[in-house]
Each structure stands twice: as structure tokens, then as C-alpha cells.
Amino acid sequence: MKAAVLEEFGKPLSVCEVPAPELGTGEVLVDVVAAGVLPYAAEVFRGERNYLLTLPVVPGAGAVGRVRATGPDATRLEPGDWVLCDPTIRSRDDALTPDITLQGLSARGDGGVFLQRRFGHGSYAEQVLVPTENAIPLGPVEPADAGRWAALTVxxxxxxxxxxxxxxxxxxxxxxxxxxxxxxxxxxxxxxxxxxxxxxxxxxxxxxxxxxxxxxxxxxxxxxxxxxxxxxxxxxxxxxxxxxxxxxxxxxxxxxxxxxxxxxxxxxxxxxxxxxxxxxxxxxxxxxxxxxxxxxxxxxQWLAPRTANASLIALARAGLLDLDQFAVTEFGLADITAALDHAAGTTTRFALTVVRP
The missing domain is CATH 3.40.50.720 (NAD(P)-binding Rossmann-like Domain)
Known part of the structure; x- marks a missing residue:
């Protein structure tokens, strides 16, 4: 599959062929349709924010996409379903104080870095692998509107x-x-x-x-x-x-x-x-x-609890949170450098830069 790869901090991302993720139990493979680009993403990739990120990596935190395949423990998700991919990935072996990695962007401590061995690669790619609980059903989405739904990650x-x-x-x-x-x-x-x-x-x-x-x-x-x-x-x-x-x-x-x-x-x-x-x-x-x-x-408070995704989607579906407020500018994966420059140069609120792999 094609993906944008960060080989080293301070070096431009390169778009190249990489192996597709291999699905395991407790995981969902998603075809990425739209992935938001944070205004400060370029600062992270230049190493200016000192984020914990294991290189080389496919960056990109969060996405909107369609399920390609699920593991044997998924009981409701089916191929073709639209999902929001929550980039906040938590370890499953400590419910009180789980280790956390922010997929494709950062981590908290050594445990978060360890999680990057499996879930480090993010959404600037044709496919992304996420834990089952991180693929949240969106309901019907018009493909042309996928970029606007990516505003939910913000x-x-x-x-x-x-x-x-x-x-x-x-x-x-x-x-x-x-x-x-x-x-x-x-x-x-x-x-x-x-x-x-x-x-x-x-x-x-x-x-x-x-x-x-x-x-x-x-x-x-x-x-x-x-x-x-x-x-x-x-x-x-x-x-x-x-x-x-x-x-x-x-x-x-x-x-x-x-x-x-x-x-x-x-x-x-x-x-x-x-x-x-x-x-x-x-x-x-x-x-x-x-x-x-x-x-x-x-x-x-760092980020949001897992249960927040469903209720936030409900606010948008009800029209209480108007995603049409966001002006979306889209780039193809081959134009990832232009997308990063555009995001960094956008100083207005409710302006969203999106990559569509």
C-alpha cells in the first residue's frame, strides 16, 4: 500500500510503498478515506516538540474510513462500515492506569512507546490498523463528506x-x-x-x-x-x-x-x-x-475517554454540533508536504486540512 513515511526528524515525509498491516485478534483494518492534519504536525515531524515517536513511522493521528476486515472478536462491525478511528490507544492489561500512545503522533512514557511496536503507524496511508474499540461506527457517510467528519478528531x-x-x-x-x-x-x-x-x-x-x-x-x-x-x-x-x-x-x-x-x-x-x-x-x-x-x-486531562467518541458522534448526528462550520481543504497523499504547509499556515478557526489517501 502507499503511505507517507517519516524516516527521521527534520527530513521531509516520503510517499512510498510499504507492507499492508496484518490483521490480528482484537483489531480492525480500515481503508482510510480522510485523515486530518494538525496545524502543528510539521513541528512534531521536525522534532521541535520532542514527542515520543518511534521512527521510521507512518504519521497521522485519527481518520475517517471504511472497515476492510475485522478480527474474530468483533460482533457488530462489518466490512464497508464507516468508522471514526480514535488515535488514543490504551493498553488492555491495566484498567486503572493504562499506557497510552497517540497513534502516528506521540506517546506517554515507556509503555506508550512499547505500544508503538504494534500501533505506531498512523493514518497517512491507504490502510490503518486499530484496536477494535478504536473503530467507532459513524453510520452512513457520503464519501465526499468524509473530510468534514474528520473534524470530530479535533x-x-x-x-x-x-x-x-x-x-x-x-x-x-x-x-x-x-x-x-x-x-x-x-x-x-x-x-x-x-x-x-x-x-x-x-x-x-x-x-x-x-x-x-x-x-x-x-x-x-x-x-x-x-x-x-x-x-x-x-x-x-x-x-x-x-x-x-x-x-x-x-x-x-x-x-x-x-x-x-x-x-x-x-x-x-x-x-x-x-x-x-x-x-x-x-x-x-x-x-x-x-x-x-x-x-x-x-x-x-489528556485527551478524551473512549466512551466520548459515540456521544460526540451523536451530538453531530443530532445537529447540535454543526460540522459544516469547518472549511475543509483536501490534499492527495502524494501532496503530503503541501498539506503540512497548508495546515501550518492556517491561522483561522474551523479550518481543517485533510489528506485523502
Whole structure:
């Protein structure tokens, strides 16, 4: 089969013939129809993010495709079914603290690297092999719309954070990093889940205006200045802020994270799932007395639980999460370099770069 291969960090991906995956028990082989390209993918492949990734590798985290074959333990999936391929792969021999690899992109610790021996290769290929539980039924999909359904992989990240925050209908959410790729998706997902209001801070006035245009009065934007941001964020909300979700990238400092976190009400919840500090710099400092006396729940969250896939698909099927918000630009596998450049150069929210092998 044809695949894009990363031979070494800093070297362009090469498109070549590689052996097709061999199906085993507990696995599903999927014909890839559309695979999203992350805006920072090129940074990973250049080695700038220091992600754990065993080379050579077929990159690509997540895909939409059709089942080619299943193992003997699959009781419902059948060849031809449309599925969403969840790239978060967990070991099966420790239910409490499983090792995790993010297929085609990264891993957590030595156990995650070990998982890459079987599930390292990702979706920039004609076929991808995933554990059975990572092939989630999508229902009927028009082939031309497969790229838009690939936006679920982006939405799944903030959805995992909002589930971790136990977001309830009618609550107010502050999305720190709302003008970014995952942050913009978080605004859409929070509203789809029933948030009454989303407070969206940022420095890019054009991006903030775009969020207001897309979502109307349920989104309250605030331009960050570094001067009394916490109080101005509080005033922007129609009432107490129940949940803060941080999705800021590694390039951001800790000051906007702290300003956002400290807006949350007494008994409020703060979820951290961005990249701040991953490239060095100051650690996040939150006041112990404030956390304790206000009964604040502070939680870190990496990615989303496996069960989140089905309910996120249901939100999209119901029309609550509008995937038509995403402007999709598609490339063939042979144009993978152009796809990476396009993704890296896209600064607007709800813009998705897709490879169609």
C-alpha cells in the first residue's frame, strides 16, 4: 500500500510503498478515506516538540474510513462500515492506569512507546490498523463528506476536557485559548453540550469577532491585555463562571492561564489540557488558600475517554454540533508536504486540512 513515511526528524515525509498491516485478534483494518492534519504536525515531524515517536513511522493521528476486515472478536462491525478511528490507544492489561500512545503522533512514557511496536503507524496511508474499540461506527457517510467528519478528531479533544469538567446544560464556560484550533472547537462543543454562555478570551481581535459572528450572543469575547484580565473576564460573563477549560499551546506563558483559572466561582472546576510549559518556562502558580477556601476542583486531562467518541458522534448526528462550520481543504497523499504547509499556515478557526489517501 502507499503511505507517507517519516524516516527521521527534520527530513521531509516520503510517499512510498510499504507492507499492508496484518490483521490480528482484537483489531480492525480500515481503508482510510480522510485523515486530518494538525496545524502543528510539521513541528512534531521536525522534532521541535520532542514527542515520543518511534521512527521510521507512518504519521497521522485519527481518520475517517471504511472497515476492510475485522478480527474474530468483533460482533457488530462489518466490512464497508464507516468508522471514526480514535488515535488514543490504551493498553488492555491495566484498567486503572493504562499506557497510552497517540497513534502516528506521540506517546506517554515507556509503555506508550512499547505500544508503538504494534500501533505506531498512523493514518497517512491507504490502510490503518486499530484496536477494535478504536473503530467507532459513524453510520452512513457520503464519501465526499468524509473530510468534514474528520473534524470530530479535533472536537474530541476539548470534548474530553468538558466531560472531565462535568459541564452541565445552562452553565457558563470560559475557554482559555478560544482563538486557537482546539479552542475554537471547544467553543462549538460547549455550546452543543448546552452551555448557556461561553467566555472567549484572546488577543486576536479578528478571531474574536469571528467567534461572535458564528455563535452570536451566547459567546462573550474579551481581548486580553495583561492588565486586570481576571476581573474583565469575570465582568464579561452574565453570571458566575462555572467551568474554565485551558487549551493554550506550548508557546503561551502561564499568565493567561492563571488569569482565566482564577475567574471560576466557588465550587467551580478548572481543567488543564493545553501545552503550556511543555517547552520549558515558568510553572503555573495558583494560590493554595484560594484553591482550598473556595473549594476549587483543579484537574489535568489528556485527551478524551473512549466512551466520548459515540456521544460526540451523536451530538453531530443530532445537529447540535454543526460540522459544516469547518472549511475543509483536501490534499492527495502524494501532496503530503503541501498539506503540512497548508495546515501550518492556517491561522483561522474551523479550518481543517485533510489528506485523502
Amino acid at each position: 472536537c474530541l479533544v476539548p470534548y474530553g476536557g468538558l466531560l472531565a469538567a462535568d459541564l452541565r446544560p445552562g452553565e457558563t464556560v470560559l475557554v482559555s485559548g478560544a482563538t486557537g484550533n482546539f479552542g475554537g472547537a471547544a467553543v462549538a462543543v460547549a455550546l452543543a453540550m448546552g452551555a448557556a454562555c461561553v467566555v472567549a478570551p484572546g488577543r486576536n481581535e479578528t478571531a474574536l469577532a469571528d467567534l461572535e459572528r458564528r455563535f452570536g450572543a451566547r459567546v462573550r469575547t474579551v481581548r486580553l491585555t495583561g492588565d486586570d484580565d481576571t476581573e474583565r473576564l469575570r465582568r464579561a460573563a452574565p453570571g458566575p463562571i462555572d467551568v474554565v477549560l485551558d487549551l493554550l499551546p506550548p508557546s503561551a506563558g502561564t499568565a493567561p492561564v492563571r488569569a482565566a483559572a482564577m475567574t471560576v466561582r466557588e465550587y467551580g472546576r478548572v481543567v488543564l489540557m493545553g501545552g503550556v510549559g511543555m517547552l520549558g518556562g515558568d510553572d503555573l502558580a495558583l494560590p493554595y488558600p484560594w484553591l482550598m477556601r473556595n473549594n476549587i476542583t483543579l484537574r489535568g
